[in-house]
Structure formats: structure tokens, C-alpha cells
Amino acid sequence: MEETRDGPPADLGTVIFAGLFGLTGGERQVIRSFWDSGRATVVLSGSPDDWPVLKDLISYLKATVEYKANPGAAPPSIHLHAGQDTHAEVLEAYRILEEGARKKTAIVLPVADPLFPLLNFVVDRTDLRCNISLGHPVDRTALFDLIRHILNARMERRPDGQYPAEEYLAVVLHPFVKNLDPESGLRGLLLHIERALSGETGQSVIADNPLISLAQVEAEAASWAQPPGKTVVPEALSEVHRLLFRNFEGVSTISEVATGLEEALEAIILKTSLHSYVLSGTIFESFLGSLASLKSALFSSDRLSADPALNTRALCDITLDYLGTGTLPFDTHPVEELEVIGVLESRNLSFDRVIILDVNEGVLPGPREVNPVVPLGVFETLGIPPPEFTEAIYRYNFYRLVGSAREVHLVYRGSDDRPRSRYIEELLWKEEKAQGRLDVIPVSQTVLSVNLKRDRQPPVIEKTDAAIRALKTNRLSPSAVDTYVRCPLLYYFTRLMGLEERRTFSGDIDATDRGTIIHSILHETFRPFLGFPLAKDMEDEVRKSLDNALKSHFKNSPASGEYYLFQRIAAYKLDSFLRRHLKTLSEPVIIAYLEERFRADVKIKDDSVTLFGRIDRVDRSTASGRHTVIDYKTGTARQYPSRIMQKTDFGDIKSIHDHVPSFQLPIYMHIFSTQESVPLHSMDAGLFLLGSNSEETFFKSRDELENKRLLDAYTQGIQTVLSHMFDPNEPFSAFDTSRCMDCPARNLCHV
Template sequence: MKSFLSEVSQAIYSKHQDNLANVILVLPSKRAATILRNEFLKTVKITSISPVIYSIEEFIEELANLKLVGNIHLLFEFYNLYKQLTPSDQQEDFYSFISWAQTLVQDFNEIDRYLIPPESFFTHLFNIKELDQFHWTNSEDKTDLQKNYLKLWKKMHLYYGKLNEYLSDQGLAYQGALYKQAHENCQQYLQNNATLKHYFIGFNALNTAEQNMFQAFLETGNTTVYWDLDKTFLDQEDHDAGLFLRKYKNTWPYYKTNKFEYISENYKSEKNIEIIGTPKNVGQTKYIGHILEDNQLEASKTAIVLSNESLLTPLLSSLPDSIDIANITSGFPLALTPIGSFFETLLEVWENKSEGTWYYKDLISVLTNPVAQVILNHRNKEVEDLLSAINKDNEVYVTDQQLGHITELNLLFPRQKKLLMSQVIENCLAIIIQLRDRYKIDENALFLEYLFGCYQVFNQLQQFNNTYGSITDIRSLRKVYSATVQLQTVDFKGEPVQGLQIMGMLESRNLDFQSVIISSVNEGILPAGKTHNSFIPLDLKVAFGLPTFKEKDAIYSYHFYRLLQRAKNIYIIYNTEPNSLEGGEKSRLIHQLTMLPQQAHNIVEKIATARIENEKTQLLSIEKDSMLLQSLKNVAQKGFSPTSLTTYIRNPLDFYSRSILGIKEVEEVEETIAANTLGTIVHDTLEFFYKPLEGQFLKLEHLKDMRSKVDEKVRNFFSKTYTSVEKLQGKNLISYHIAKRYIENFLKFEENRLKQGKKIQIIHIEQNIKAEIPVSSLDFKVYLKGKVDRVEMVDQCIQIIDYKTGKAVIKNLEIIGWQDIIEDATYNKAFQILCYALLIHKQTGLNSFKAGIISFKNLQAGVLPFATKDKNGNGAVKEHIIDQEVLDLFSHALEKLIVEIFDKNQNLQEKEIELYG
């Protein structure tokens, strides 16, 4: 089956083969123009002068005799004009201006392309907004806010007129103004070029300026318009794909007596159509790779059309090895490249700088960025030292002085208190130069291409800002940069007529393929839905004939069905992921396709999911070889701590990592103080207060003295352990006051105990004890070590106390079976208490005392005592005394645990992760 452009080239050549030089061809896109030129190469058999081929944008510029102004250039010009038209005390900064100016320019484009009389239009718009505002307040007395609100609408006509005049004086115009001027120049152009034959090829939705010009050209009798549509859609009165062409056929005077050229009947031919739903966006690209691999499609006759062009990167990673040539018609957005996003991050970090300090997360995000590491590659040691110092000193905000004087860091983190925008842009350009030199050494051609794109952006911004001086802060620079890189693309080099074709929906205009794969055919993407990025209300658009979402949906419908017209193998893929911003509901175009099938269409619907093998999780197991056993003996010689043994009970693999390999958690900045850090501060403060009282009876005078020093000491230990109290804010400031409150509540708890008549003697505070644990089956010594928070005598009874800043409850300290205590991590607090009791027993020989926990979150419960329940678990609790019987039973259980640890026939077996109270 011949393609549309092939048929058109042959038809034109057959009419003008003797005089192609007098033929002008106009197409919707540069891509279509390139393909048509290639079709002429195939068609023309003798040496001949080529016809002139324009894209519509190029042809409009030719007619208008003006140059299209770039979007960013336009914003600078507009802002310069805005400042001239606005009193200085009412002017917005560039950042605020951009927020509404971009939308306003889009509306100006629409107004001009559709030849709307501006004075009447803007008068209606202002009256509507004034009426809306009046109903809002139901009052004729307007506030300053309301008056300012109306000023924009009142000045729109002024901005419109002055902007057109201002640009025209420089030989420039925005797109809509180009169309309007081209429309005005049309008759003069036709008079000057009466001998030329014009062909307009493959158009669909025309704005008013285009419609008038096309009809003017047709009336000369020397112009032909070739429409690219199937008769099926033209004849169906309610089919959106033919909405515009039916209108032109029925309303243009020319077609009352002349043929409507080039209506094909290919859609009804035999087609294999697969409609595939698959979850996630990346899942779609993976399935496209599966289609290409399994169906052996001829690559040069196949197109992948990306309705969502952000899927380009995962698609390229999903192409099978059999695809050796691919041509990507749309460039890759510079904003999605590593270099483009790096400068976005850098500008955001510079914007966030406050009073000579850098937020540590901002600092780390730059220093750990792969692009920054290319610059800092010979400074790795200094950067590592800097990051370590930030983590060690818990620096949430890092000063310029702490960054040192590394030249490269001066580029990445400018030290000036107030940066001029010229300096910021020059800084970015200097970074680009350094990166260029490094990438040249590595011969990294792709990243050099990305760099060149960013260089063009910053060079352009530098030129515009030097001319206009509009960017006065980093916030504005970042916004303009973001808008620019979104529009800038890194173009791929390829042969447009060879290999697999990968394109966006607009690039597919006028092109035909044997096999077509269309992705993201979901509502909200294809068609885009009721998006409304405009200041113009819907009813006003309808009244003045401006396009609404109805016309935009019809454009998407046309492009979709035009792709299907001549294709034989069609694969339509949509995202099935529920509640997705980009998917979840299949497009109405799919429903229409399945509800109105053609007789020769073989339509198959299916759901595709990734092949997942549900493998059972294998828990790790480490065999105890001679080296591991020796490491265990070394730990035993130094002494097992209660924490290390409870870690073993919870998960032997964690015990192996921490106690044998010595792997510690990565030290990171605590932006919000961690629970263990708060516990350390409370422990250190109480140690300072109580350590001098060892051997003494606690008195109310002691507590009074302590209370007078709480603020000072908590402040000191907070600064020592975490950070300076003066730097605290938010949750950390609350944590500081919580630490104070914990200490104050504890001292009040102590005071109540004394007032109740209890005699409390402080025996030991934060005492480190190490004692041997006899294990008869082992031929080496095993030690237990621990730091006991407090040992006191209360009314002639020794009591061991363990402080907990977290929540603890009585059930964690009551045990029933002694085997449970070495197998179930639920009893870890009871296990620790018994370890401390055994250590005190080994050190002092005492064999009768109590032990418990003081929970700072549960102080009203007093000392939570250790206890043993009887074996039937009926709730009867023994005395809370830890006597020789209890110590012997625990020693026996502890010995069994240690024997298990050293049993070479029993591997260190990972346990399922569980949560314990």
C-alpha cells in the first residue's frame, strides 16, 4: 500500500514534471517536508530542479516578512514594555510577571490566529471579569485587592497593542502575530507570485487565518489542497476525526464546484489490531520491546508513537538487540538530562542559601551529584572529610567558612553574601567549561552534547539579562531557566527514512507505516482532556469562535485515526494502573474503536503483566568455621553485653554484623534529634547529678540543688551530644524542652519518694562491670559486661535501676518460662535487667535484691519491677525479689544461650523480621 506522501508526490510530478521549479509545496511540519522531499527523489527519474518545500511555519514567516521571536526573548521584551507602561510603585518583579505573562501571550496567539477583533474582545473580557468580581462581593465599593485584580484585565488591550507595535518595530512577532500579518499580506503575495503553482498538503485543523489564506489561494485557480483523510471518517457526521474537513468541504465556496482532493478508502482494509493494557508507564515500554522481538516487525516500516514523550528513555532501554537502527524524530528534553537537572538543583540550592549558611541536605545533594563529582574527582578526600565532619558534628546548617577554600567548591557554593545575577550566570558558564574539559578527556560525546545545550541556555540568558536587566534574583533566574530547558531539546542524529521510527504524535502527521505501536492511549493523555491554561472563559471562546476542548479532542482523534488508515498491524497500549495521574482509564478512542469495528478489522483485547516468579525468600545462614569461632572467642574475651545478646536472640544475623564484623550504622546528620540521642542526654545529665552522691543518702537538699541546675546542665549536654541550643528550632527545640521536663519530672518523682518516708542510699551510678560466666562445656573463658545505670538501697533493700526514655510496660518484665527469655525477644528488657543483677551478684556476692525500670514516659507507674509468674500463667506473681534461685535459673539459661552461640554445628541463622514491643 502506497503512503499518502508517495501518492501525492507522484500526482504532483505527473502534472509538473517539466516545470517543478515553479511549484511550491507547504506541509504541516518539517518532518513531513523531509519525507516528501525523499519521495520526490524516488519519483523523479531525470535531473530536475526540486520544487520549493516549506513547513507551514516557514511559509507563514515568508508571507509575514517578520521573524518569529523566541519564547524567552519574548518574555524579556514583554517585561521591558510592562515596566514602561506600569508606575514603578505598582510593578511586579520578573518572577511574578512570568507567572501570568506566559499565559497571556498564549491567549494573544489564539486571538491573532483566529483574527478576533481585539478591541471588542478585550472589552467583553473586562466586563465579564468585572461582573464576576461584583457578584463575588455584591458591593460597588471595591477593596484595593479587587481594584488590582481588575487592573490586569483592563490593561490587557493596552499590553496587546503595545507589544505588537514594540515587536514589529524590531522586525519580530510572536506566532499569532505572524499569522495575522501573513493574512494581511496574502493578496499582495498572490499578485507577486501569480505564475507559481501552490500545493497545501496534509492539513487538518486550520485556524481562521489559515482558512482565509487557503481559500484565497484556491480562488486563484492555481492552488490545490490535498487533504489526508479517509472517506469513512468524512462520511460519518458524528465522527470527530473528520470534524474539521467536513466543515471545510461543506462551507468553503470553492468546494461547491470543485473536487475535494485526495480522500482515500484505506481504513476499511484488513487490519490486525491489538489493544493491550499493562500496568505502569515503564511496563508499556517493556511490552513494546516484547512486541518488536516476538512479532518480527520490519523495523523500517514500523513506527512507535509516544503519546507521553517522557517514556523515551525507558523505551530506548527496552528495545531488543535485533533493532540495530532507530531514528528518533523528537529531541530529548534538556530538562530530563543529568546536566539539565544538575543546574536545576544547583540554582535551587543557591536560592535556599540563608545568611551565609547552607542547609546540609542541599549541600549533600550537590556534593553527591554525579555531575559535581566529575568536577571534584581529584578532591575526593577533602569532600569526604567535609561530609564526615558535617555528620560527626551534626551540622544542620553549614557556614561558608566550614567549606574551606577548595576552588571547585567556590564554584559550586559561592561565598558572596549577595550574588549579582551576572555573577551567578558566569558561575554556571564556568562550571560548564570545567565539565567540558573533563568530559573531553573521557571522550564522553553524549554528555558534551548535553553540556552544549545548557551552555546555549545560559549564554542566551546572559545576553538577555545584560540587555534588559530583568532578572534580579535567583528565584527569577531559576524559573526562567526551568521554562527554557523544558523547551530546549538535545536532537538525535539519524537517518529520517531508515530503521525503526520513534516519534511523538505530532511528528506522525502525513506519515504512514505498515506497523504502528501507540503507547499511553489513556484519558487525559490521548486525548488530553479539558485542560484550560488560559485567561479566556469558555463562554467567551465559544462566542468568538476560539477553539475549546471539543476542537482539541477532535485534533487528537484525527491524528489517532490517521495513523490507523494505512497501517496493517496496529498495537494500542494503555496504562491500567488505578488511581494514576497518567493512566488507569483507557481512552475513549479505544472504546470508539471497539464499539464501531470495521468488518475487516481483527481486534483483540488483552491485559499484559510482567512475568513474575514468586520465589520463596531464602533466609541467610552462616556456617561457623574456625575463623568465625575465633572471632566469637575474641568477643567473649572482651565480654558479651546484654544488648549484643538480646540482638542475637532477635536475629543472629544482626549480631553477626554488629558484634563480629563491627558494622555500625552510617553516621548521618540528625536533623530531628533521634530517640537514642535524647536518651544519652538524659543519662548524662542524671549521671552528672548523682555520681557525686555515691555512698550517700539522697536528701531533699540534693534535689533542690539539682533542680536549680537543670536548665544549665541539659543545655550543656544537649550542645555536647547534639548541637548548640541556640541553633535549635522546630521539633528539636521541643525535644530540648522534653529533655528538661524528663529531668524535672524525675526529680519530682524522687522528691515524692523521700516525702513518703523512703530512705534512699545511692550505691553506684553508671557503673561498668565485667564478670566471668562459667560455661563448663567450653575450654575458654566467657565474660559478661555491662553498664548499670543505678544501684540504690531503699529501706534496706538493694535495687537495680535501668533508665528508659522510651515507653516501657510491666508485661515486658514478667516472665513465665526461662526458655522464653533466651528465645523470645519480647522479654529483652527482662533479660537485660537479669544480666545487670547477675553482674552485681558476681561483683558483690549479694544474692537478694530487686530490679526494675524507670520509664520517663511512664513515671506515674513508678519503678516497673522485674517479676516471675508461675508456669501455668494464671497471673499469680511471685515476690519481686531476685534471689539465689532466680540467679541460678537465669545463669543456667544464659549458659545455654552462650553454648548455642559457640555450637559449631548450629549456623548463625537469620530470623524472619518481627516487631517487638
């Protein structure tokens, strides 16, 4: 710009400026200097009447316009395509290429997200010569993901040296890390550490700890019983800790952070099979170059804050922001038969066929940026392009690209949350006005055929003598009986073989842990009142006991937002339950039992089976002496339908499977009655549904005879289930397959 301030260089002749749109202030001055000297020809695409930006440029140059039309050019043939996701859009692009004639084609990507799926599903499957003029964002690579977790772990490190277990695992279980030095046996050790943290290995000092230190992990590794025939080099884990954690604990400058990352990347290059990763050489070269640039920055050796914590966070944030802004370039060539290109890269290029993906609002055009701090008009006053200027550039390039092609395919994602682009609506409306009717451009729906039919049925496992013996020695709880009713195969895999879903570490509290915690708190709440009357006027005493139980249970809980939120919700829910429970007590009751185990034998044919159960609570009425069996449920689901006798044949196992949600309460009543010699006709039972703060009684009628028939029906059902369970002629097989997709054992059944 300095060279043209006093006019264009004398050694330059007439300069042709073509395809201009959306120029910066400096670019406009350069063109103006050539134009004023009469040594410039400006060629624009599009009418200034349609594009205010072009009209403004012409006004700025004080030029007159000479219009030239292309009388032989026919309007493009426009086709619309809808797919449900990125892969459907990519496959539609492949179909268009395969079914159409060979011609110069551009696949235009407004965003780079579909690039790798496009390379896999289109570029690799077609024989068209291809050129890729679009870079892939480095923040979408696996290496950036590892760097992000390394620096996040450093930022989240506590002053006592502990790391969040989730971030620790995210680092060490990254593919680049767990495949370091395959001969050292490191991979197996890291998987053991993951299982130990999740509590899957049994007793471990690090089990379920949300925060861990490197020393604790190394101690766990030292105590690991290694698999036979495999030797783990103990130094391998220490080296991982040094490279990815300890090297960053004392960093105070950008240069030190970059040096630590360089050493980590070099170790990965030397000790892993990088050649098996796509674009690995280009990716690592790009990151190492960026780290070298960071080390040469003017502030690279400076502390950014006197506060160590703020300094560390600033270092890591700056490093991540800088490393994540780049793109991975592909080797480009002159325009080939197939060009994969971005919207801005398509400037001044024309193609016979154009396929544009992701033509949705929020993508094309992108979301409009609104700065609440900057008032309207400030951008224009300062000479800065306003936010709508970017949208104008994309709009212009879109319509120029579409208008210059012979065949245009606009592919969008057809979903309610992502409407198709306004550009499609404008093209559609223009064509509808021209033809005088609606729906002039049909939409081709991309349908991916998915075969939901199972290739094979669940297995049938015979009840061998060994299986029968295992059944007889297996503890039969109400939940075990319910599992068998749901599916004998599920019972076989989980109860007899002891298989369970693989647990992974999570900082969240899973449903099982929540239930255990709530039961423990309720037990501690009512324990001071065990053996004493409980009445509605004792609300203050019981709520105080609840408060003490909550404090006792959560005093050593992890200092995490998840536990804090759970504690507040649990306190609110349990307090609401207690107030409602005491208010609805019609008469004082004595809490006779809390979390007590009971057992009883049940006769089946010529044998007997022992049922076990731990009952949450048993109350005894002070007036009538009637016992009530109570079970707490943290959910809201009711389990004892009111008209179940009309729908269920309790002598048929399939009917029971279809209609009986649970046998828990009748089994509890039976084993309590048997062990404590309490007549069944003087008992009640119910569920306390804490999720909805409601109760469900087992007996729905006030008619004692009707209640007896109901209990007799359930008793017959228990006999039916147990007889089927111990019948050697009834194999372990699924009653039906309607619930298989929600079953935790579906992978074991191969369905």
C-alpha cells in the same frame, strides 16, 4: 499571514492542505484566504460528525464535504499489554518486535521518560534500522542536575557565607565534579569531606553541621592525613570552590550567572573524560548555546530587584527555568523500519504496526489543567484555546494513528494508582458492543522473572583462639547479647570487627540521634530530683524541669525545619509521658540512680564473663523499699511476651532466637542486684515506651513464685547464650536466613 491578508500570492497555484486539526486563529485565516479564492483543496482525516474541531473548521470555511472511504481497509488488530513499571513496558515492546514479523513499526511515547530505557533495551538490541524523532528533556540530564544544585546552593547561601551541607555535598560529589582533574587526588579528598560531615571520621569541626562555610571545608582538607603514596594537590579543592561557589557569590545580573556557568562547563569539558558520557557533546553544546542566548537577552545586564536576596533568587530561577525548557534533538532520517516518535510527531504518518507506551490516565490524555483564577468561558471569549482543546488534539492523533495501522499494541502500567487510559476503555467498549460479549481483548501481562533464591548461604566463621580472646576482652552489654541472639554473624561483624553501615550526611535526624537526644533530655529533667521523693502532686515542678531541659538542649540546635519539628514533637511527647507517668504513681518513689553504669560477673562453665550496662533510671519505693529498673524506649514495640515460658526452651539457643526479643531488663536486674547487693526478689523492671506513651512491665503476674520462675528462666537463657557465645565448637553462623534481607550486615555475608 500579512502576505495573505488581501488574498494568496498570485504566483501560487492550488495548494493542498492535508491532515489539519486544531488550527490556531492565524492558521485558519491563511487557509480561509486560499479557500475563498478557490485555490485550496483541504483533505481531512476523520468524519466531522465524530470530531467537533473538524466540523467547526468546515463551518468556518463554509465548505461542503466530499466523503471518500477506503473500502479495502480492515480494522486494526488491537492488543493490550500491562507492565508494572517503565522497564517492564519497554521490555514488552522489545518482545513484540522480536516475536513479530518485520514491518514498518512506530513506537510512540506520549512522554519522553521511557526514551533512554528504550534506547538501551530495544534500539541497541534490534537489527531494525531506527529513526528517533523525539527529543529528550534537558532537565533530565546529569548536567542540568549539577547546574540546579549550583544555583540552589547560591540561593540557600546564608549572609555569613555558610552553605547548607546537603547542597554543598550535592555539588562537589556530582560525577562531573569529583572526577575533575583525576591526577590531583581530588576525588579522595571530597570523599573524606563527606565522611567528616557525616561524623564518620570521628572528631571534626564540621561533623554533623547542617551549615558549613568554604573556609571550614578548606581547613578540614588541610588537616587531612592523606593516604600513603597519594598526594592531593591543595589547589584542586580551592579551584572547585571558586568555579562552583565563589564565582556566584557576587552575581547581580543574568549575564554574570551565565558567565559563571560557562566557565564551570568549560572546566568540566577540559578536565574530565566527557567522551565516556552518553550524548555528552550534544548536551554540553545545547547548554552552552542556551547560556549564550541568556547573555544576549535585553535584560541580561540589569538587576531584577533592589533587594539582594530577591535579586539572586530571581536570577537563579530564571536561569533554571530557561535552561530546563529545551530538548536534546537526535539526528533524524526519513522514516525507517523502526520509528521512535511522540504523539504529535506522528501527525499524518501511518505505520503497519504501532506500539504505544504509557497508555495511562494522566499521560494519555495528560492531566487536565484547571486555572482557578480564569472563569469558564473566558478562553473562548478571548479566542484562546480552552484546556480541553489540548486533550482533543491528543485524542484525535491517538485515534487517527490507531485507525491507520494494521496491528496496534497498547502498553500501559498496571497499577492501582495509575489506571489505564480512557482511550483503552473506549476501544474495549466499542469492540465488546460489536461482539456482544465481555473481555473480547485479552491483556498480556508482562512478568519479569526474579529469582529470590539465594545463590549462596551465609558464611560460617570458626571461633579461633584469637576470636575467643577477642570475645573475652569485648564489653558485653545487653544490646551485645541481643545482637548475638539475633545472629552470631551480625555480632561478629559489628561487635568483634567493629564494622558498621556507612554513614552519609543528612540534614535529617536519624533514629539513633533521636534516641540519644530524648535520653539526654529525660536525664536533665529528672536530675534535680535525684535522691528525693517523686510523687504525683509534683507535676508542675517536673514539667518545669522538662521545659528547662528542652530549652537547654535545643538552644544551640541548627536552625532547620527538621530540628524545629523534632523539638515540637519531642516536647509534646515528653510532656504527655510525664503527666501520665506522675498520674499513675501509686506511691512516692525516690529516684535512686540516673544513667549509672553497673557491672557483674556471670559464671559459665569454668570461666566467668563480665556484663556491663548503663541503666536509665532506678526508683526505690518509699513504702516498701522495692527497687524498679527503668529503661526508656522511643519506639512502641513491646519486648517481653506474657506467655514466653510456654513457648520457649531457655536451654536451647535456637528456641531463644525464635522467641526472645530481648534480655535487656533481666540483665539490668542481675547486674544491679549483684553490684548493689539488692535481692532479686525485691526488684521490678519495666520499659517506658515513649512512642505510644505506655509502659511494659517485665513481671506480668502478681504471684511472686511465678515471677521467680520467669526470672530464673531468663537467667538460664542468659547462661545458654553466653555458653554458646564462648564455645569454640560453635562457629559464628546464622541461626536461619529469614531475617537476612533486613540485616545491616547482609552485604558482608554476600546474601
